C-alpha cells in the first residue's frame with residue numbers, strides 16, 4: 593500500500609476527493625496522516641471520522657518553523673510517507689521539511705500558475721477579467737506557488753458565468769485532477 597500524507601488548513605474538500613478516490617478503488621494508496629496548522633479546521637473532523645491520524649498543531653507554540661517541521665519530518669518518516677499532498681495548507685514549506693522531502697511534496701493551486709499566486713487566487717483572476725482560468729498541480733519548493741508544474745487544467749470563462757459558478761468549476765477540476773495526478777506520480781515511482 594502506497595502511503596501518502598495530506599496537509600491542509602481548512603475545509604478539506606480536496607482531502608475528501610483523495611479519500612473518496614481511495615475508497616472507490618481508483619487510487620491504490622492510503623492517507624496515513626493529515627497535518628493541520630489550524631486547530632479549528634474542518635478537515636480535522638473529516639480525517640478523524642476516517643480513523644486517519646491527525647497532527648494538528650499551532651505554529652505559535654513553537655519557537656521557529658524549523659521546530660515544528662522537525663516534528664513533521666519525524667512523523668512522515670515514522671509513517672513511511674512517499675508523497676506529501678498539500679491541499680489548502682496555507683503555509684510556506686521551510687528548509688527542514690524541504691531538505692528531507694523535496695521532490696516528494698506537491699501542491700494544488702486554483703489558478704493557472706505562474707499567474708495569481710498566493711491567497712484568493714480565484715478572486716484575483718476574476719477581478720483581472722481573465723478569459724481562461726484553471727488549476728495547477730506543482731512540486732513544492734521554497735517559494736510561494738513556484739515549484740515545477742506537473743499538470744494544469746483550464747476552462748474558458750464565459751461572459752454569463754457568475755463568480756460562484758467559476759468557483760464551483762475550479763473546485764470540480766481540483767477534485768478530478770488531484771487524485772489522478774497522485775495516482776500517476778505514485779505509479780511513476782514504482
Ligand code: GRF
Nearest residue numbers: 603604605606680700701702
Ligand atoms: C483549494 O482551492 C486549493 O486549490 C487551495 O486551497 C483550497 C483548499 O480547499 N490551495 P479545500 O480545503 O481542499 O476544500
